[in-house]
Amino acid sequence: MSNIVLERVSKRFGDTLVTDNIDLVIPAGKFTVFVGPSGCGKTTLLRLIAGLEDIDQGRLLIDGADMGQTPPAARGLAMVFQSYALYPHMSVRANLGFALKVAHTPPRDIAARVEAVAKLLDLSALLDRKPAALSGGQRQRVAIGRALVREPKAFLFDEPLSNLDAALRSQMRIEIRRLQQDLGITAIYVTHDQAEAMTMADQIVVFREGRIEQVGAPLEIYRRPTNRFVAGFIGSPCMNFLSGARAAAFGATTIGFRPEHLRLDASGELRGVVRTVEHLGNEALVHVQLEDDTMITARCTEDTALHPGAPIAFTPDPASIHRFDQDNRALDVG
Amino acid sequence: MAESEHEFVGLANYLHLVTDPGFLPALGNTLALIALVLCISIGLGLALALLLERAVLGRGVLRLLVISPFFVMPPVAALIWKNLLMQPTSGFFAWIASLFGVPPIDWFASAPLIAIGLIVAWQWLPFACLILLTSLQSFDREQREAAQLDGASALAILHHLVLPHLARPMAIILMMETIFLLSVFAEIFVTTGGGRASTNLAFLVYSQVMFQYDIGVASAAGVVAVILANVIAFFLVRAVGRSLDA
Ligand SMILES: Nc1ncnc2c1ncn2[C@@H]1O[C@H](COP(=O)(O)OP(=O)(O)OP(=O)(O)O)[C@@H](O)[C@H]1O
Ligand SMILES: [Mg+2]
Numbered sequence: 064m065s066n067i068v069l070e071r072v073s074k075r076f077g078d079t080l081v082t083d084n085i086d087l088v089i090p091a092g093k094f095t096v097f098v099g100p101s102g103c104g105k106t107t108l109l110r111l112i113a114g115l116e117d118i119d120q121g122r123l124l125i126d127g128a129d130m131g132q133t134p135p136a137a138r139g140l141a142m143v144f145q146s147y148a149l150y151p152h153m154s155v156r157a158n159l160g161f162a163l164k165v166a167h168t169p170p171r172d173i174a175a176r177v178e179a180v181a182k183l184l185d186l187s188a189l190l191d192r193k194p195a196a197l198s199g200g201q202r203q204r205v206a207i208g209r210a211l212v213r214e215p216k217a218f219l220f221d222e223p224l225s226n227l228d229a230a231l232r233s234q235m236r237i238e239i240r241r242l243q244q245d246l247g248i249t250a251i252y253v254t255h256d257q258a259e260a261m262t263m264a265d266q267i268v269v270f271r272e273g274r275i276e277q278v279g280a281p282l283e284i285y286r287r288p289t290n291r292f293v294a295g296f297i298g299s300p301c302m303n304f305l306s307g308a309r310a311a312a313f314g315a316t317t318i319g320f321r322p323e324h325l326r327l328d329a330s331g332e333l334r335g336v337v338r339t340v341e342h343l344g345n346e347a348l349v350h351v352q353l354e355d356d357t358m359i360t361a362r363c364t365e366d367t368a369l370h371p372g373a374p375i376a377f378t379p380d381p382a383s384i385h386r387f388d389q390d391n392r393a394l395d396v397g
Numbered sequence: 398m399a400e401s402e403h404e405f406v407g408l409a410n411y412l413h414l415v416t417d418p419g420f421l422p423a424l425g426n427t428l429a430l431i432a433l434v435l436c437i438s439i440g441l442g443l444a445l446a447l448l449l450e451r452a453v454l455g456r457g458v459l460r461l462l463v464i465s466p467f468f469v470m471p472p473v474a475a476l477i478w479k480n481l482l483m484q485p486t487s488g489f490f491a492w493i494a495s496l497f498g499v500p501p502i503d504w505f506a507s508a509p510l511i512a513i514g515l516i517v518a519w520q521w522l523p524f525a526c527l528i529l530l531t532s533l534q535s536f537d538r539e540q541r542e543a544a545q546l547d548g549a550s551a552l553a554i555l556h557h558l559v560l561p562h563l564a565r566p567m568a569i570i571l572m573m574e575t576i577f578l579l580s581v582f583a584e585i586f587v588t589t590g591g592g593r594a595s596t597n598l599a600f601l602v603y604s605q606v607m608f609q610y611d612i613g614v615a616s617a618a619g620v621v622a623v624i625l626a627n628v629i630a631f632f633l634v635r636a637v638g639r640s641l642d643a
Contacts, residue, residue, distance in 0.1 A: 115542050136548035148539035152561035161557070162547035213547070 065126045065139075065216035065249050066091040067112060072121035074104075074111055081107045083273040085121070089217075089251060090266065094243050097253045098260040099270030100296070105253045108270075109219050112251065113142050125216065141210030142219040145226070147202050149194040155181075155205050156190040162213045180208045183242075200231045207239070217249035224259065236263055257297050261285065269293050291391035294319050300348055302385070303359040315386035315394055322348065324383035325361040331378035333359070340369050351375055410617040417614065419593065419601060427597040427625070430514055431578045437518035439570060442525030443563070447555075449526070450533045467523040475587035478516045479505070505588050509595035516584050521577075525570045532566040533559070568637040575633060579626050598622045 067089040074082045081104045089095045097105045110116045112123060114135035123130045130138055150158050156177055157164075163173045181187045184204045194202055203223060210218055220239070224232045240263050243250045254260055260267050261281045269276040269284065269292075277284055277293045288294035294302050302319045309332075310318045325333070335353040342365065349361045349369055361377060363369065386394040414420050445463060452459055466474065482489045483504040491501035504512035536559060544554045580599045589595045591604055598618060605615035 113546060115545070135542075135545050140546065142543070142546050144539045144543060146537070146539050148537060148543040150540060150544070150558060152558075152564075161544070161549070165544075165547060165549040165553045165557075209543075209547070 064091040064247055067217060067249065067251070068122075068124040068127075069108075069112075070122040070124070072108075072111060072118055072123065074107060074116065074119050081273050082111065085273075085275060087268060087275065087278065089249065091249050092247045093265040094240065094250045094252065094263055095266045095268060096260040096264035097251065097268050097270060098255065098257055098296070099276075101255055103270040104273040105255070105270055106221055109142070109221055109251060109253050113140055113219055114138050115142075139213075139216040140219055141213055141215035141217075142221065143206045143210050143223045145222045147194075147206040147223075147226075149202060149205055149209070151194055154191050154193055155186060155197070158194065158205055159186075159190075159208050159212050161209070176212055180211050183211070184208045199227050200235065203227065203235060207242070211242075211246075215248070217251065218243065220250065220252040222254055223252075224254075225256075232259075239263070258299060261297070267297075269296060271296075287393070287395075288385065289393050291317060291319065291387045291393075294385055294387075294393070300360045300362075305357060305359075307355075310386075313384060313386050316389045317387040317391070319385040319387065320379040320383055322360045322362040324380040325359075325377040326380065327361075327363065327367065327375070328378040329376055331376040333377040333379065335359070335375060337369055337371050337373045337375050339371060349375070351377075406613070410613040411621075414614050414617040414621065419596065420618070422593050423596050423598050423601040423618075424621075424625075426510055426595060427579065427599075429510060430517070430581060430597055431575055433511065433514035434518045434521055434578055435571060435574055437514070438521040438525040438574065439529075439567060441518070442522055442570075443529055445522070445526045446529035446533055449530055463526055464523045466520050469520065471520065471583040472587050474520055475513075475516050475584040478512075478519070479588050483512055505595075509589045509592065513581070513584050513588060513595055516588070517578065517581055521574055524574070528566045528570055529563060532563055536562050565637075572630075572633045572637050575629055576626070579622065579629070598625065 069085050069087040069089075072082060072085040073080065085108065097108065099105055107116065111118050114130065114133065118131065125138060125140075150161060153161065159177045159180055160173045163176060168176075177190070178187070181190055184207060186201070186204055186208060189197060189201060189205075194205065197205065203226075206223065223239070224235055227235060236259060239252075252259075252263060264281050266278065267281055267284050268278050271292055276296075277289045279287075284293060284297050288297065291304070295304070298321055300322050302321050303325075304317050304319045306317045310316055333351075333353060335351040337349055338352050338358070339350045341348040341350075345365065347363050347365050347367070347369065349363050351359050351361060353359060369375070388394055449456065449459055449463065469477070480488070483502075485491055485501050485503040485506075488501075490504075494501040502508070540558060541554060544558055549557065581597060582599045582603065585591065585595055585597065585600045586603075591600055596604065599622065602615045602618045602622065605611045605618060
């Protein structure tokens with residue numbers, strides 16, 4: 064269990080500042096998720112922590128020790144790559160044991176450790192296969208196993224589930240989380256999928272264009288986003304935003320409310336026309352065009368009869384309205 | 398010529414060939430030359446490719462330099478090496494030897510096969526190097542990084558990851574070069590002009606015809622060369638095929 068501290072970390076590629084003055088504490092034993100839109104520098108930050116890129120400015124501390132001069136292998140971190148990066152010419156067994164082998168661990172200890180990890184990840188039957196003969200989920204587990212064998216101080220995951228289908232993804236999500244909790248190991252997990260971030264994290268870090276927008280527990284970020292970007296990024300479907308007179312009535316430049324905080328109400332002040340309805344089975348997402356042409360989304364139960372073209376009216380739950388100033392900062396959160 | 402002079406002689410020509418004191422050395426020379434050139438061109442080609450992949454400055458120029466021997470015609474290459482580099486009194490190598498106070502080597506007199514091998518290897522080096530370089534560039538960056546995080550040294554990465562990755566291109570180089578190296582001729586013709594120590598099968602066929610007017614034995618040698626080529630090709634294709642399947 065190790066904590067990782069970033070102090071004013073910056074990195075540029077040519078003229079572009081990819082991470083800008085990042086200050087962040089990654090608590091020991093916790094699951095931290097980096098989330099943000101594509102190209103915002105999540106992978107770069109992870110690679111800086113791993114030591115695969117050099118930090119231009121700032122410091123990286125692992126358990127209080129400055130890692131500036133420490134080569135990747137000596138940092139004691141293990142990374143699971145998006146492409147898995149399994150060694151294609153080696154069997155699963157050799158893949159899992161590679162780190163121990165290059166560290167000149169006695170073969171008997173390697174075998175024991177590999178067997179133990181394989182058992183933990185349910186890979187025992189696959190040990191003699193080559194990576195090419197594995198399914199996506201199995202490869203994924205080998206990649207995790209390869210990281211586990213070394214008993215690292217922390218796990219770094221870079222979008223490890225993005226190549227899997229939806230069912231496998233949610234299954235692996237749970238497995239990774241369970242594994243991390245059982246081992247009590249520090250983990251950093253990069254994703255651009257906010258649902259993954261919400262379900263897995265102890266702590267979410269929301270990035271935009273190389274900067275941190277907000278750090279916090281999933282529900283805290285969901286309930287109290289500190290700015291409009293975070294409010295719009297976390298939560299699916301996305302938060303609805305209104306500006307102009309309706310926002311001014313609340314003393315804000317923009318107001319936001321989530322689709323589930325809209326109540327069907329024939330006398331409600333949000334009037335419009337149903338444009339499309341997405342039936343999800345357990346609920347329906349209704350896309351409504353308001354009288355001033357703004358589009359909003361509402362979450363309704365499936366038993367409400369809704370047809371494209373029909374008039375509709377809502378009242379937003381006043382307690383769940385988020386207010387933002389002209390700089391898109393939230394007004395209510397301290 | 399009358400028909401009767403051309404009787405069917407059975408395997409006499411082959412018997413003649415096999416018992417010819419020049420045949421076995423020629424066969425040995427052919428195989429030795431192939432082995433020598435393969436070793437040098439693949440070994441040195443790999444080293445060069447690894448360097449070129451890393452080199453940041455002057456990459457373009459370096460590549461041009463590496464490729465250029467490929468464009469030199471074999472007789473010209475042989476002449477350059479014979480007269481400019483390996484010439485025992487005024488050649489470049491002799492000059493280098495004199496700098497160290499070592500007696501120069503009379504390459505074509507004392508080690509003709511090795512000298513010819515060096516020339517041919519020089520010509521095949523670009524081919525090996527370029528193929529290896531392109532495969533090196535297709536080596537997955539994340540695999541290298543994963544290995545780094547696993548604590549593997551550069552040498553361990555080369556040994557456990559890069560070399561297996563290069564097995565297929567090496568097999569291809571092996572096959573292509575062997576096919577062409579069976580018929581090395583110009584380099585021998587220009588430098589030693591034959592002789593037991595440097596005559597290979599191709600040259601044997603030529604000299605049987607030109608100097609001994611023995612078309613029968615020459616043809617037999619030709620057939621043997623064809624069979625040899627097929628035998629080698631058979632094993633090569635099997636070996637290469639296996640590495641392509643893996
Ligand atoms: N080696 C590099 N050289 C130059 N620019 C780079 C390099 N690596 C990344 N970048 C740039 O840095 C920015 C951040 O890249 P990064 O890969 O960290 O994004 P990301 O948040 O991981 O995105 P994604 O979710 O798409 O993986 C991008 O604009 C990218 O173009
Ligand atoms: Mg990325």
